[in-house]
Amino acid sequence: MPPAPVRFRDFERIVFFTGAGLSSESGIPTYRGTGGIWKEYDYEDYACQRAFDRDPDKVWDFHDKRRAAVSACAPNEGHRVIASIQASKAGTTIVTQNIDGLHQRAGARDVVELHGSLWRVRCDADGIVRPDTSVPMAPRRCACGAFFRPDIVWFEDALDPRNIRRAQEALTACDLLVSVGTSGVVYPAADLPRIAVMHGAVTVEVNLEDTPVSHFYQHRLRGKASEMLAELAS
Ligand code: APR
DSSP: OOOOOOOGGGOSSEEEEEOHHHHHTTTOOOSSSTTOHHHHSOHHHHSBHHHHHHOHHHHHHHHHHHHHHHHTOOOOHHHHHHHHHHHHOTTOEEEEOOOSOHHHHTTOOSOEETTEEEEEEEETTTTEEEEOOOSSOOOSBOTTSSBOEEEEOOBTOOOOHHHHHHHHHHHHHOSEEEEESOOSOSTTGGGTHHHHHHTTOEEEEEESSOOTTGGGOSEEEESOHHHHHHHHTO
8 A cells, every 4th residue: 555645734843954956946056966066166166165265256256156146046836835834834944955045035934054045144253144145245355354255054164053953953843854855965964854764754855866865765756846845735
């Protein structure tokens, strides 16, 4: 007997754990796979603290390209379904690895941005963190003279412990975990879904293909995020 199809209406505390695959349908390239950002750019030259310390202008040029590309894109049906579930179910939490801000532009609130945001900058010299949506980002230097840095969790950066705690609490309490469009290869984010499994949640992986963490998920929906999410919401 095949398991009953999962539907959002049967759950109260849903966690959405999202990756670049969700935003790919908005025209934003993923990181891996065909056309992936890391196929074109070596993150060691553009998206890590060493690269920034070595040549902050080169890193900002790359992030300005990403700002221009992302600002030309719009949230898609998948983002809208997730935002509408959050609006109708108070126990919903959105944990994203994405830095594009499309969840928020679709109306989602209190998004846990595990990997930071393309639309926030900080000055590590005097501890300023502020939203910034300028394209290109300007000014590049803080009033103190130091370069602003994108408030993004780059490779080799530690995640904000407050975000890890928020994600862990939500995954511990949830009755449904829906992973959407992530390759599950970047830790510690990739390890989080294990918490939901350990606490007996129903787990669903939405992806075009299997991933190294597919075995965590009882339900593996293979197809486009926007279509699979619409089906879960039907
Ligand atoms: N619908 C569903 N899944 C999709 C779609 C789609 N339309 N398009 C692509 N995918 C899937 C791919 O099969 C892949 O498994 O989305 C996943 C994208 O994987 P990545 O490009 O690795 O993106 P992500 O998992 O979000 O990367 C995690 O890695 O580079 C770091 O910090 C960066 O947050 C990023 C992290």
